[in-house]
Amino acid sequence: MDDAKSWYLSKSIWGGVVAVLASCANLLGVDIAPADQIGLTDGLTALVAAAGGLLAIWGRISAKGRLR
Known part of the structure; x- marks a missing residue:
């Protein structure tokens, strides 16, 4: 997983969000x-x-011009 995608899949980030909430x-x-x-963070x-x-699937389909 590259760095651009790994930040939003980090349990540390979402654990912090859940703790604040x-x-x-x-x-x-x-x-x-x-x-x-912990359960909320995993979910x-x-x-x-x-x-x-x-979003990745939608991006690939729309890039091929099938969705507008």
Whole structure:
């Protein structure tokens, strides 16, 4: 995996995002356990990877002029 793609698939990046969102949720009175944060990070990383794959497929199809 090259550096341009690896940043958005990094669990460190998304783990930080989940931690910030969990802190915001705690301010609103919603308690998110650290174990839940790990699951959310894994799910978010998988979602981003799937979205990236779909965008790559769409880019290849549209580059061939099949989608407009």
